[in-house]
Amino acid sequence: MTAVHTTDAAVPTNNSSAPRRAAPGGAPRRRGSTFDRLLPYLLLAPALVAILWLIGWPVLSVLVTSFRKLNLRELTRGEVVWTGLDNYTEILGDPAFWVIAVRTVVFTALVVLVSVLAGLLIALLMRQISTGVRIVLQVAMLLAWAMPLLAATTVYQWIFDQQYGILNKTLVKVGFDSFAGYSWFSTGTSTLAVTGLLIVWQAIPFLAFSLYAGAIGIPKDQYEAAGIDGASTWQTFRAVTWPELKPLLLMVTFLSMLWDFKVFTQIWAMRKGGPDGGSTTLPVYQYLEGISKSHFGVAAAVSVVMVALLALLTVQYLRRLVRSQEGEL
Amino acid sequence: MKGWRGLAVGAAALAVAVAGCGTSSDGGSGNSGEPKTLTVWLMDGSAPTTLTDALNKEFQDAHPGVTVKYEVQKWNGIQEKLTTALTSNNPPDVIELGNTQTAKFAAEETLLDLSGDVSGLNGDQWLSGLEDSLTWDGKQYGMPFYAANRTVIYRTDLFEAAGVTAAPKSRDEWISAIEKLKAANAADPEFQPLYLPGQSWYALLSFIWDEGGDVAKPQGSAWAGALDTPQAKAGLEFYKKLVDTSGTKAPKDADEATPQQMEVFATGKVGMMIGLPWELAGAVKANPELKEKTSAFPIPSKTSGKTAPVFLGGSNLAIPAGSKNADLAKEYLKLLSSKKYQDMLAEGGAVPGTSTDTAKLATTPLGKALAESAPNGKVTPTTPSWAAVESGQNPLKDMLTAYLTGAKPLDQASADANTALSKTLGG
Numbered sequence: 001m002t003a004v005h006t007t008d009a010a011v012p013t014n015n016s017s018a019p020r021r022a023a024p025g026g027a028p029r030r031r032g033s034t035f036d037r038l039l040p041y042l043l044l045a046p047a048l049v050a051i052l053w054l055i056g057w058p059v060l061s062v063l064v065t066s067f068r069k070l071n072l073r074e075l076t077r078g079e080v081v082w083t084g085l086d087n088y089t090e091i092l093g094d095p096a097f098w099v100i101a102v103r104t105v106v107f108t109a110l111v112v113l114v115s116v117l118a119g120l121l122i123a124l125l126m127r128q129i130s131t132g133v134r135i136v137l138q139v140a141m142l143l144a145w146a147m148p149l150l151a152a153t154t155v156y157q158w159i160f161d162q163q164y165g166i167l168n169k170t171l172v173k174v175g176f177d178s179f180a181g182y183s184w185f186s187t188g189t190s191t192l193a194v195t196g197l198l199i200v201w202q203a204i205p206f207l208a209f210s211l212y213a214g215a216i217g218i219p220k221d222q223y224e225a226a227g228i229d230g231a232s233t234w235q236t237f238r239a240v241t242w243p244e245l246k247p248l249l250l251m252v253t254f255l256s257m258l259w260d261f262k263v264f265t266q267i268w269a270m271r272k273g274g275p276d277g278g279s280t281t282l283p284v285y286q287y288l289e290g291i292s293k294s295h296f297g298v299a300a301a302v303s304v305v306m307v308a309l310l311a312l313l314t315v316q317y318l319r320r321l322v323r324s325q326e327g328e329l
Numbered sequence: 330m331k332g333w334r335g336l337a338v339g340a341a342a343l344a345v346a347v348a349g350c351g352t353s354s355d356g357g358s359g360n361s362g363e364p365k366t367l368t369v370w371l372m373d374g375s376a377p378t379t380l381t382d383a384l385n386k387e388f389q390d391a392h393p394g395v396t397v398k399y400e401v402q403k404w405n406g407i408q409e410k411l412t413t414a415l416t417s418n419n420p421p422d423v424i425e426l427g428n429t430q431t432a433k434f435a436a437e438e439t440l441l442d443l444s445g446d447v448s449g450l451n452g453d454q455w456l457s458g459l460e461d462s463l464t465w466d467g468k469q470y471g472m473p474f475y476a477a478n479r480t481v482i483y484r485t486d487l488f489e490a491a492g493v494t495a496a497p498k499s500r501d502e503w504i505s506a507i508e509k510l511k512a513a514n515a516a517d518p519e520f521q522p523l524y525l526p527g528q529s530w531y532a533l534l535s536f537i538w539d540e541g542g543d544v545a546k547p548q549g550s551a552w553a554g555a556l557d558t559p560q561a562k563a564g565l566e567f568y569k570k571l572v573d574t575s576g577t578k579a580p581k582d583a584d585e586a587t588p589q590q591m592e593v594f595a596t597g598k599v600g601m602m603i604g605l606p607w608e609l610a611g612a613v614k615a616n617p618e619l620k621e622k623t624s625a626f627p628i629p630s631k632t633s634g635k636t637a638p639v640f641l642g643g644s645n646l647a648i649p650a651g652s653k654n655a656d657l658a659k660e661y662l663k664l665l666s667s668k669k670y671q672d673m674l675a676e677g678g679a680v681p682g683t684s685t686d687t688a689k690l691a692t693t694p695l696g697k698a699l700a701e702s703a704p705n706g707k708v709t710p711t712t713p714s715w716a717a718v719e720s721g722q723n724p725l726k727d728m729l730t731a732y733l734t735g736a737k738p739l740d741q742a743s744a745d746a747n748t749a750l751s752k753t754l755g756g
Contacts (some may be wrong), residue, residue, distance in 0.1 A: 005724065069439070072412065072433065072434075072437040072439070072713075073437040073438065075412070075416055076412075076415050076416045076437060076438075076439045076440075076650075078416075161580065161680075162580055162582065163578055163580055177629060183581070183582060183734060185582050186582070186730075186734060186736055187736075188626075251652075271582075272721075272722050273722055274722050274726070274727055274729045275582070275727045275731065276724075276731070276745060276749070277722055277749070280722070288717070288721045288722065290721070291409070291713065292716075292717040292720045292721035293717040294412070294433075294717075295723070
């Protein structure tokens with residue numbers, strides 16, 4: 001996205017500076033015009049170099065690393081061992097990798113769906129309620145948002161704790177005796193469910209605030225007009241709210257997909273991707289390969305595959321984004 | 330936006346690798362008399378400051394012009410820090426490595442081969458468990474520093490009240506002690522005779538070794554899991570027997586660190602725990618009343634009168650292969666291996682690595698139990714990939730939880746864990 005902004009900025013600079021300089025000058029026109037043409041690029045150069053260095057270089061080095069055998073030995077001795085596509089054949093040929101990849105995609109999809117939906121509902125709710133209640137809700141969400149990831153994870157671990165967890169205690173009190181000593185972390189699916197709930201909880205504030213900002217921007221008279229026309233609540237939503245919120249909704253969905261796909265902290269802190277690797281997602285797999293086993297080359301290959309997979313998932317949005325930019329220009 | 334963890338790791342790895350390529354131009358200039366700095370990294374809480382102060386002073390006095398730069402490192406994240414440090418142009422000269430991590434660094438040839446210096450470092454008195462952990466391919470890549478092992482820490486007052494007169498000397502006596510404690514405190518629903526969380530896998534190692542089994546066996550150049558052997562299963566069964574007899578309320582899906590078992594012990598509602606010396610110290614700190622009411626005995630064997638083999642936790646000292654002051658570093662290790670400093674280690678409550686004299690350690694009941702069981706100490710498989718078992722997803726923990734909660738029958742739990750372990754050790 002940064003690159004897109006840069007092009008945006010470049011175009012007006014180019015257009016406006018050229019005529020301004022050309023008008024008063026007269027004699028050194030030729031030299032001046034070459035210089036003038038180059039000037040914007042020269043001015044942009046420092047920023048461009050910084051961006052390439054900060055973003056381009058790491059991307060390139062991951063690509064390069066993914067074709068190398070880079071374990072602790074090679075790392076400490078500075079050896080460069082090229083292995084071609086070995087790292088890729090190793091991970092893509094591992095059936096466990098595909099299980100993890102599918103699990104990651106399904107997990108991401110579910111978490112994104114639930115969090116965006118919940119965020120949207122809360123955003124719409126906030127428009128309906130009185131100011132006092134809304135401020136309380138907003139402060140509560142702000143606090144949830146401000147909570148450090150690991151602190152929140154610890155709290156969730158305690159809530160779902162087998163012996164001392166408040167959830168099991170409450171369920172037993174309410175009458176579900178079978179939940180006494182129930183283990184919420186006994187299978188990968190239930191562990192991921194708890195982790196997913198935590199991630200949704202953490203994601204809702206941002207989504208709700210963003211969508212609320214979009215929702216209050218919709219002119220009131222459109223709703224009045226809809227009311228006069230006798231539209232039902234659902235029809236009003238379909239005809240007025242939805243078209244206005246759709247671009248924003250697309251953007252936050254896209255962002256959520258990026259964020260949720262690469263979630264590592266909460267999953268690792270919850271049960272280290274266990275039990276039996278049942279809640280291992282791609283970022284966890286990458287950590288196990290790269291940090292635990294010190295196979296940095298393989299881990300780099302996993303990153304490349306992850307980027308490819310993510311690009312595949314978000315291709316629709318990216319296309320739309322590129323097309324709309326072209327339209328504007 | 331593409332700030333992926335993997336990118337960062339890859340980038341960092343590459344940056345480090347590039348830095349590692351740099352030539353060390355000023356290495357090897359051995360002019361004596363030139364001021365030199367010997368950088369020593371020891372770990373948090375390993376050697377008492379009285380020892381290090383005296384050691385560094387004596388070393389500096391004996392080597393004029395040499396300054397010892399002594400730095401204390403934190404255990405948390407040490408593997409990553411060492412990886413970075415060992416790849417740098419100017420690594421520290423002496424480092425302390427956890428004994429289960431040593432093989433990983435030795436196998437990658439990042440440490441100096443000390444085979445030729447063993448005898449000068451008191452080699453005939455090295456603690457065998459630690460020596461195993463630093464030996465790779467028949468060569469010694471370090472010197473044992475100190476060790477500690479788990480013992481059964483118990484409440485003397487509760488034992489007396491329950492009519493248990495002597496510390497258990499066999500598994501059967503241990504079980505009956507648990508039963509007596511349970512009966513004597515039946516009125517208190519919060520009471521646990523033995524606190525044993527489901528994933529205390531170092532304790533499990535003891536039971537498996539006691540049965541004659543092992544975690545993994547060398548198979549050619551690689552290691553293969555041995556968790557599906559009858560011996561390993563017998564060890565697991567005994568673990569379950571302890572958990573069931575005690576009726577411990579400890580979580581079955583967590584290890585002894587969540588919650589810290591010493592804190593549970595400090596509540597006073599626990600009769601025994603299988604723990605390390607510092608855990609008793611922590612419990613006493615939280616509840617000073619326990620100071621006079623606690624003691625320890627070695628983990629009993631199934632053979633009456635013997636102690637079960639224990640996992641020897643501890644540290645080795647090593648010299649990075651890139652050290653520019655390797656000779657000075659060897660001198661430093663030599664001084665540290667002398668009896669004077671080994672006695673100071675023992676006094677501090679640890680089993681010394683290069684001295685068989687544990688008289689200074691055996692002055693407390695806990696020290697006595699430590700000294701009794703340490704010679705029977707063993708270590709986890711000496712293979713570079715073991716570090717990945719501990720820092721990644723530990724199959725032993727999954728196995729224990731699955732078996733204890735009844736999620737899987739014994740045979741399946743051990744077979745699954747064995748497959749996972751073999752896979753991690755193989756790669």
